[in-house]
Amino acid sequence: MSRNIPVQSHDTALFGSAPIPVAVMTLAVPTIITQLINIVYNFADTWYVGRTGSAAMVAALAVCMPVFILMSAIANLFGIGGASVISRALGRKEPLYARHAFSFCLYTGLAVSVLFGLFILLLRGRLIPVIGGDDQSYAFIYDYMFWTMVVGAVPTVGNVLCGHLVRSVGAAKEAGFGMSMGGVLNIILDPLFMFVILPPGREVTGAAIATCLSNTAAFAYFLLYLRRHRSHPVLTLSIRDFSARDRIPVNVISIGVPAALATTMAMLSNITANSLVSEYGSAAVAGMGVAKKINMLAFNTTMGLTQGVLPLLGYNFGAGNLRRMKKAIFFTGITGLCFNLLCTIVFRSFAPELVRFFIAESASVDFGSSFLRVIALATPLASLSYLTNTVFQASGRRISSFLLSVLRKGCMDIPLMFLFKSMMGMYGIVWATPTAETGSLAVAGVLILLMLRDLRKDNAFHRQ
Secondary structure: OOOOOOOOOOOOHHHHOOOHHHHHHHHHHHHHHHHHHHHHHHHHHHHHHHOOOOHHHHHHHHHHHHHHHHHHHHHHHHHHHHHHHHHHHHHOOOHHHHHHHHHHHHHHHHHHHHHHHHHHHHHHHHHHHHHOOOOOOHHHHHHHHHHHHHHOHHHHHHHHHHHHHHHOOOOHHHHHHHHHHHHHHHHHHHHHHHHHHOOOOOHHHHHHHHHHHHHHHHHHHHHHHHHHOOOOOOOOOOHHHOOOOOOHHHHHHHHHHHHHHHHHHHHHHHHHHHHHHHHHOHHHHHHHHHHHHHHHHHHHHHHHHHHHHHHHHHHHHHHOOHHHHHHHHHHHHHHHHHHHHHHHHHHHHOHHHHHHHHOOOHHHHHHHHHHHHHHHHHHHHHHHHHHHHHHHHHOOOHHHHHHHHHHHHHHOHHHHHHHHHHHHOHHHHHHHHHHHHHHHHHHHHHHHHHHHHHHHHHHHHHHO
């Protein structure tokens, strides 16, 4: 397969020559907006279903969420892994290789989503009791899984997957619009299907259909976008561009697995925290839930910032322009750190007021305020960890990315939750978060130093 062909129509000015602040903000702002809309989108179903007053319906959504998040993990596996491979190939002036990688990621990701949907279809009856469903919530969970994870598997994965892949060639605004459109439509369609079209008692089914339709519309937007730009040197819908040669699968999956694992481990971390706090009563659980929701503003904004700059870093790494890459890392790091320090100050200073916005019950407000003040300490540390992992993803440092992904959530914070709970009680559970972030950031620093050492060796070798 010929790989070294000139880039003809692809405009690389944003990656290669635009001022760093302009390049970072152009790529990151649409992604940040998408993340913020997705916060509202993720809460919309629960908020609307909560209006029914049915605990079984609300429980059904909570039980389904961890399984639903697995579809995001699939999208990240091929989306982030693909974005890394594609952007580095463009930096090396190998658009044909990037085009083949694009097609591989698109069709393999969709194929895996089909298998996921079939798995849920065949086994959801047995799966429901395992994930926490009971006799009261079983029927609601059954319907919700059918519409969102069987019928909706391909569009849900495809929407997020296409967003990552389209962003990898610099089309951040188009990617952000497509991914945001799904969230906005879901918020609009939820009350229509829940309270107007379907009869009372079918609100969970209505929420599920609304989610399925909104993701289908967003996925259709991306398919139309790719069809209109089929002459682009990288973007393609043609199955003839699919290729598993030149280590494309290995290169994509080795970077994508840590990204998918990070999503999965974060889910397990939240489940563990809620489970440990549950023995202290429903007010403590509610307070924990609200504190984490508030802190999502900081975490998701940072996630949007770092995901947005991944193609910029990957392109310049592939092009060998390490000086520009370092400038982009520094600007992104300072921007993210300043924002998260501001969030920490606001969250700690106005914790009761922020928690009270979501829940008025006094005990829950007390718990939530205390939890938020502790969790907020982790946000500046997390911003640097996110960025460090993005650097590893963009430069193809698969082992470093893997180590940092499993350390941040799962291997470090879950054991600390149990240890600190035995030492400090309930509040030890939340202190595990900033402690784990401190430890993972220290490891990230060591890994970055090792990366810089390797890059200096490579430069010295090429100068000989």
